[in-house]
Amino acid sequence: MSIATLTITRNCLVFLLLLSSFNVICLAVDFPLRDKYPNVPVYSAAQLKQDFSKVIIIDVRTKFEYSVVRMNGAKHISVAKMTFVEQLKVVRTRKSNKKIIFYCNGNTCSKSYTAVTKAKKAGFNNVYAYDAGIFAWVKQYPELASLLGQSPVHQFAIIKKKTLQAKLLDFRQFQQAASISNSLVIDIRDPRQRKLSIGLVDTKIPLDKLTNFLKRGTWKNRDLLIYDNVGRQVTWLQYLLMAHGYTRYHFLEKGARGTVSAPLIN
Structure with missing residues (x-):
């Protein structure tokens, strides 16, 4: 083998190693929670599209989020409910080998991983997380998703990021707006999330x-x-507000957790 050939071969190997390292880094950035859940098998969008009619798809978010946008044919079982495993048994027996695919909002949402973990602990096999989430699915396969009961999901119906950002207030702005006499502050958190108070008089109404x-x-x-x-659930709430003709509304940027130095909790 000539020196030139050896040089080319060496350079190719270096390139492949660099490419491999780059892919690993990209994967870590795209799916930051996978390292935290190494025992949770995942499904890609391409795999799910191919097996769409052969698997059981379960949306593990809140009932409200499910009612706004979901995969076509997906069943709803909230992973936050104490009855999660019992409801899962109704959908599929533990002895069955039919695949179950769980999904939630996106790659920073831990609910799909939690669902797989709970299902496996309860004795279910062939359970996976589609951890790219419903946002990615709607963009990639709008014909296999529903938005406010309409399918396919047309791209113009998807709220642009700038439209949401225009309705976000930081905490100081939120406090100032709350001081106006015609304002109404509404806390849409679940009761279990309300230990943290933002110090404003509000009306507590779950989504x-x-x-x-x-x-x-x-x-x-x-x-x-x-x-x-x-600050995530308001993304879905905006669809409903706009659908029913509301214009006079704003959201607290980053939610209640954003008002203190505390880790975000899904």
Whole structure:
């Protein structure tokens, strides 16, 4: 083998090693929670598209989030409920080998990993996390998703990032807006998330119940100031507010957790 050939071979090997390292780094950035859940097998979007009609798909988010946007045919079992495993047994027996794919909001949401962990602990096999989440799925396969009951999901119906950002207030701005007489502060967190107070007088209404108020047009003449736990659920709430003609509303950026130096909790 000539020196030139050896040089080319060596350079190729170095390139492949660098490429491999780059892919590992990209994977860690794209899916930051995978290292935390090394025993959770995952499903890619391409795999799920191919097996879509052969697997059981379960949305493990809140009922409200499921009602706004979901994969077509997905069943809903909230992983936060104490009855999660019992409800799972109704969907599929533990002895069955049919694959179950869990999904939640996206690559920084831990619910799909938690669902797999709980299912495996309860004796279920062939359980996976589609950890790219519903955001990615809707963009990639809109014909296999529903938004507010409509399928396929048209790209123009997806709220742009700048539209959400225009409705976000930092905590100081939120406090100032709350001091206006016509404002109404609404805490949409689950009861278990309310240990942290942001120090404002508010109305506590979980998302699932808030839906009925919005459908009736309640508070359309008020300036609504809404906050959740970490600033993620308001993303879905905005779809409902816009669908029912609400314009006078703002959200607390990063939610209640963003008002203190504390780790974010899904």
